[in-house]
Amino acid sequence: MEAAALPIHDHHGPPPANQSARVQPQVLGMLLFIISEVMVFGAFFTAYFFIRVVTGDSWPGEGDHLPKAIAGVNTAILLSSSLTMHWTVEATIKGNRAGMKAGIVTTFLLGVTFLFIQINEYVHVGFAPSDSAQASVFYGLTGLHGAHVFVGLLLLLFVLIRVFRGHFSPQAHRGLEVPGIYWHFVDVMWVIVYVTVYLL
Amino acid sequence: MVVAGVIASAIGIVLALAIEWFPTVAATQTKKISTLYDVLLIASVPIFVLVVTVVVAAVIRFRMRPGQEDQDGPPIHGNTRLEVIWTVLPALLILGLCTYSYIVLEDIEKAPAAAQELRIGVHGEQFAWTFTYPEEVTGGEELTTTELVLPVDRSVRFSITTADVIHDFWVPDFAMKLDAVPGLTTHYRVTPTRLGTYPVVCAELCGLGHSVMRSRVRVVEQAEFERWLAEQSTPAVEEGAGPDEQVAAGKQIFASEGCGGCHTLADAGSGGQIGPNLDDVLKGVDEAKIREDIVDPDAQIAAGYGAGIMPSTYGQTLSDSELDALVAYLKEATK
Amino acid sequence: MSFRAPGFPRAGLGILVGVGLAYAIVCSVRALYGWDPVVDGDAVLQVALIAAPLGFLIGLGAFDYWFRWAIGAPTLPEDHSGHGARSWKDYFRVNTDHKVIGVQYMVTSFVFLGIGGMFAMLVRAELAQPGMQFVDPNAFNGLFSVHASVLIFLFIIPVFAGIANYVLPLMIGAPDMAFPRLNALSFWLLPVAGVMMLLSFLAPGGAFATGWTAYAPLSTEAPIGQVFFTIGVQFAGASSIATALNFLVTIVTMRAPGMSFFRMPLLVWANFATSLLVVIATPFVAASQFFVLLDRALGFNFFNAAKGGDVLMYQHVFWFYSHPAVYIMMLPGFGIISEIIAVKARKPIFGYRMMAFSLLAIVVLGFTVWAHHMFVSGMQEWIRVPMMITTAVIAVPTGIKIFSWLATLWRGVLHLDTPMLFALGFLTMFTLGGISGVTLAMVPFDIHVSDTYYIVAHIHYVLFGGSLFTIFAGVYYWFPKITGRMYDERLGRWHFWTTFVAFNCTFAPMHLIGIEGMPRRVADYAETFAGWNLFISIASFVVGLSTLIFVYNMVTSWRAGVRAPANPWRAMTLEWQVSSPPPIFNFDTIPTVVGGPYEYGVPGAVHGVFKDAEVKTTATPAGAAPAGD
């Protein structure tokens, strides 16, 4: 293979790209990524639909009980973390560094609490995924969501580190906003999972 | 060009219809489906010919000649009327074909007017088919066999099940097929119209024996069907038959059960390679062991082979005397 | 050799660490559950198949930038050392230049074509005669399964992404893709997925042998080799989603001034449509394989009918991806053909807007037809007729495209060189394959031919006569741009004619033996089909040999071909307005688009001009992330 001919004007970078849409690339990228995440959940809900509705077996599996109340509390926890995430962004825009730090720490801790309660629920729920297809779907959907919470928490952790390292300003805070969008998505997805798996 | 196109289409259709596409037309379903295919050919050959003709004509008439290296074609950007035509015409053609297919579909699946349909169970298992004739058909006990026998001109409704993975019950000459799905019983019906013996094929990949998961269906006159049913309830091998008769009967069983699909056995002229070569492995093995190998193949797995490949149903589908005969034959053939 | 700097030594270390981690995880989980913490080979293998590739990618340096970003360390200021390739070694590094990545993609996927094609040769060798000759049935099933999986997931899909990677930013006047580092990661996921699928031949019990469709419950019960598919597909799928996302963002946000959507070349449109399909559909195949993995590794019961699982659910989820996937494997080819036919016929594309809209129509319709693969699956019967209609209706937008290309040819000045020959070959062969698709949509006929060689014929007419012909056309067409050299025209024609004839001899008779009753995916077949199968096998070897002409042409022309001018085809689209190969940053100034891309024959028409226009730039230029990013 031959190297592409390289002109020798080394010290100049690429010409700045034309921006042909108002949306920022990073935000658009995150939105598209969320679309494909929604489809992953869509596939798991398809499994749920087939195993619960099409085969017409009882839900949850016979003799199993789902802890609706605890999961409800957990829902509230996750939803409030969405609010604190929103505050974090607001505080950043206003230049309120203390508020930004408090906001991101609270959001992170709320997320950790959610995950902790979820794991605790697995330990006490009294059935295993190998017991029945219904149990598999239960663990599949909640576990998929749990994995997303975990990824969201990782992103929040990065943001948290950078917040305490003095990054972000009212003018430049995209690195905080974009993970925030993801976190909101994780929360909304939980509400859907909660309603379909626990309540309906 | 138009003339050339029409002539080419006509030739194309004639050629396409002249080919014997389908195997024998052995059921009403085959007849209807092959007619549908003829219609599809008549509709699609002209489309293909149209595209090819335009390409060839364009190549002949508009290819670049010397001196045209720097010329461009006329800047035509579109033509609404043409575009409407080539949207609407294919759409109409498609709707027509779908309607006709729908009619054929209804037709090949509808129950016969008189409700005296045969009901037969089809059971797939890696890698063999078994067929169940319920009591209302046999008039006596339920009958399970590895050979499918059907009376001619009578609608049959198959109920298809499986013991393990997905299989697919297909008789090419009947032109119908359907998967056997774990957890479900699926159904289809055919009306055989032609006497003869046809292959039964598993059409869904089901593991390493998929290609040998074949069997046969025999379409016979109603009277012979009844005679066959009656025969099945009497043992194929008389109790206390002499050794020679046993060996002869065993050889037949070996062939009709499809053992040869998986095993090589010189005496039976079979060359299957899914399972061990019986000529080699059975030398000097005693009868009891051979019998166990057949009835409960997973009890002792031959070295280098996986469990669960050889069907474990022979203990049920073969009667004791048949097993005796089979074992006697194997002992004799591999001496 | 340094284990600290990114590169292959560190990547090797990464693999070892990954495997070690897999051992550690499995043993400690077993200990945690109070089981005997002995080594459980299958479990370790499954974890290692995930951990080792990640170790490899980390070691190679695909994540270095993001790690620094994540901990808020100052990211390395971009010195553009990741741009351009100075020697062949640069093609073996994590490089962020879309042109280098494009070449990496194309060369890698052609290697996989060679490998997948060789598997086909082995399949045909075995099928030349009834009975078993060369391989045992298990190996045979492995061969066609890997053949199809490699050619679909590691050839057709990525090679289109590679071609578009190279030309798409140039075509829309962008200096690079929107996310160059993600682009590099997308590429490096591919060799990982490919090597994994090939390594499955070494697994105990043999390669995955359940076809490229991997239907449950066969796949949940198959030997461990199956997991190489299950996990390999995840890597390939992640790669295609990341690339698609990158294309979409690039097309939406980085077009040159003046390039409205309806001034975009149709290749850009085609990749826009394809990327939408990928982003929406690919997660479904990922999920279907998650289910299989969960059933296999953790004892879930998604497909265990005895415990309430639903076997048909697998097929619904799989085909909800894999039908759109066949358009993922075709629409970019439509884009390539539009470019070539307009340039080589010296005429504007006939009905440009309908060409763009029909792409979108195919995208939308493509999501409504998946169950046409399940007409004989035993699913609910009422689904069949609606799906038959939607499936057949796709012929209408596809027909619009075919007829518009024909109209573009008409009255043009046809340059019948190799790219054009392949384009015309595509027009006719894809029509044949598409029409056989329409016959398959007709439920009663499909009931008879489903799972037979008729399907195999359809597959290859659309994928070989369709997709692969467009790929050959595109590679010849952009060869001068990419390498700066001309390919050998005479060899190109030889390649086309031998391939075209042998291809038809191979796959046309399959229609017939399929209807006559030969099922697909069989290692052995009834004596009646012996004659045709021998004929097919011989013809298929000729197809294989004809591909060697192509390889020879590419290699020798790249090394010693005639130097190519900037615009050998007198094309109007932007990639031809820069030198061959293009300068390191594509453009010194971003061009301004003033007209349509295909105004051939319009006196004085131009598509783009290079003037110092006011370019609306992003607040921060590409490069080091500022503290707020």
Ligand code: HEA
């Ligand atoms: C590039 C890949 C590709 C493409 C583009 C297509 C395109 C089409 N396919 Fe195909 N298909 C596959 C790849 C592809 N397919 C593969 C790989 C399988 C097998 C999977 C497996 O089981 O392993 C398969 C299987 C498959 C089946 C399932 C068969 C079975 O397993 O039983 C069906 C059934 O409906 C089908 C239909 C169609 C149709 C209607 C189109 C249409 O989109 C075609 C439209 C195009 C045209 C019709 C030609 C041009 C149009 C005109 C000139 C206009 C006028 C035409 C008419 C009015 C008819 N395909």
Ligand code: HEA
């Ligand atoms: C893009 C897709 C693609 C391509 C290009 C091909 C190409 C070929 N295919 Fe394949 N095929 C599929 C996709 C494809 N196939 C799919 C999806 C299936 C279904 C599988 C399933 O059932 O699950 C299938 C199944 C399939 C079967 C049916 C198997 C069965 O059901 O039992 C057969 C049998 O003949 C076959 C044959 C061939 C042949 C002879 C070629 C030939 O055209 C190949 C020719 C090419 C070469 C031989 C390459 C030669 C190149 C070199 C020698 C150069 C080396 C170069 C480098 C190393 C850089 N294919």
Ligand code: CUA
């Ligand atoms: Cu049973 Cu294939």
Ligand SMILES: [Cu+2]
């Ligand atoms: Cu399809």
